[in-house]
Amino acid sequence: MSQEIFVENMKLPIGSRVNILGRIQPNAKLFRINLGKDELDIGLHFNPRFKPHYPDNVIVCNNAKRGIWCQEVREKNSYFAPGDTVSISIFFDGKEFLINMPNNHQMTFPNRLDLEEIDFMAIYGDLDLKKVDFE
Secondary structure (H helix, E strand, O other): OOEEEEEOOOOEEOOEEEEEEEEEOOOOOEEEEEEEOOOOOEEEEEEEEOOOOOOOOEEEEEEEEOOEEOOOEEEEOOOOOOOOEEEEEEEEOOOEEEEEEHHHEEEEEEOOOOOOEEOEEEEEEOEEEEEEEEO
16 A cells, blocks of 8 residues: 655755655556745656566656656666665755665755745655655
8 A cells, every 4th residue: 555645844955865765566657756946846756666666666856846747867776665664865966966876876956946845745655755854
């Protein structure tokens, strides 16, 4: 069963880190981590997707401005697999989001909205959350 977590009014400043620990469900299609101002203004949409539900295992990153999705960035996903327990750490330095994934892999995504803080977080999809914390 999919879990959903939505947090508002976080006020995480530049230099903050979001740490997520969870288990990807065995028959996972995808999971999503959104960070931003609110549900319509998302600075980072981090979305691993899995075969056979999608043509390839891929990580899709994007942002939304006033509810309109912008240009996607896609990267081959060899870091996440259904059934794995994973740790994901997202550091917000003001200029970009630095995403630390399993096997010491890193990915960056620019702060296209020029956010000065993170007020909103949503985690949902086929990820059983074990822990979420902030630094």
